[in-house]
Amino acid sequence: GENVEQHPSTLSVQEGDSAVIKCTYSDSASNYFPWYKQELGKRPQLIIDIRSNVGEKKDQRIAVTLNKTAKHFSLHITETQPEDSAVYFCAASLSGSARQLTFGSGTQLTVLP
Amino acid sequence: EAQVTQNPRYLITVTGKKLTVTCSQNMNHEYMSWYRQDPGLGLRQIYYSMNVEVTDKGDVPEGYKVSRKEKRNFPLILESPSPNQTSLYFCASSFLRTGVGGEQFFGPGTRLTVL
Numbered sequence: 001g002e003n004v005e006q007h008p009s010t011l012s013v014q015e016g017d018s019a020v021i022k023c024t025y026s027d028s029a030s031n032y033f034p035w036y037k038q039e040l041g042k043r044p045q046l047i048i049d050i051r052s053n054v055g056e057k058k059d060q061r062i063a064v065t066l067n068k069t070a071k072h073f074s075l076h077i078t079e080t081q082p083e084d085s086a087v088y089f090c091a092a093s094l095s096g097s098a099r100q101l102t103f104g105s106g107t108q109l110t111v112l113p
Numbered sequence: 114e115a116q117v118t119q120n121p122r123y124l125i126t127v128t129g130k131k132l133t134v135t136c137s138q139n140m141n142h143e144y145m146s147w148y149r150q151d152p153g154l155g156l157r158q159i160y161y162s163m164n165v166e167v168t169d170k171g172d173v174p175e176g177y178k179v180s181r182k183e184k185r186n187f188p189l190i191l192e193s194p195s196p197n198q199t200s201l202y203f204c205a206s207s208f209l210r211t212g213v214g215g216e217q218f219f220g221p222g223t224r225l226t227v228l
Binding site: 001 | 146209219
């Protein structure tokens, strides 16, 4: 089955700096890649996603890039703010949708004021 | 309000005592799923369901059962809980369709401790 590896496990950045989290996946047939943000004590919530027919997608300060050849995708957060502090999970799916997601192990992002 | 609900939110029990965690969604989603979240391991899928009376194993199904008798409900059953099932459990739901609108919505989580 699919395997998703996520790095780094922890990341600290200064407020205003950029943060990058990287994930690799094993099954080249995976075609849907969402990113979830989980604040302390809360449920995971979708922040951005990308499908395999797109190389990059942006939504204000966050962007996701996908390299199908290398089988990796990355989350980029620019101009980080303290409220960006959370655990971020990447995931991959073979179904083209949010069904049967395989998640990475998570990245604890801390934005230092 | 569109939501996924879980009950109980917190549960402390003892080894071997059967328990059920309920999950309900009001968004008419076909797809429902259970995950467990453990430190350093991310979210791992336990069971999922594509529709009423259709369920299938995820990555870590051992020790769990589910049922899907109604579209809105997807209870998780631990027939004989063991300490290694101590975890944070999330229920989630989504539409089956691909493309825009297929986001998976998570419940608030159930913190289970098995002594």
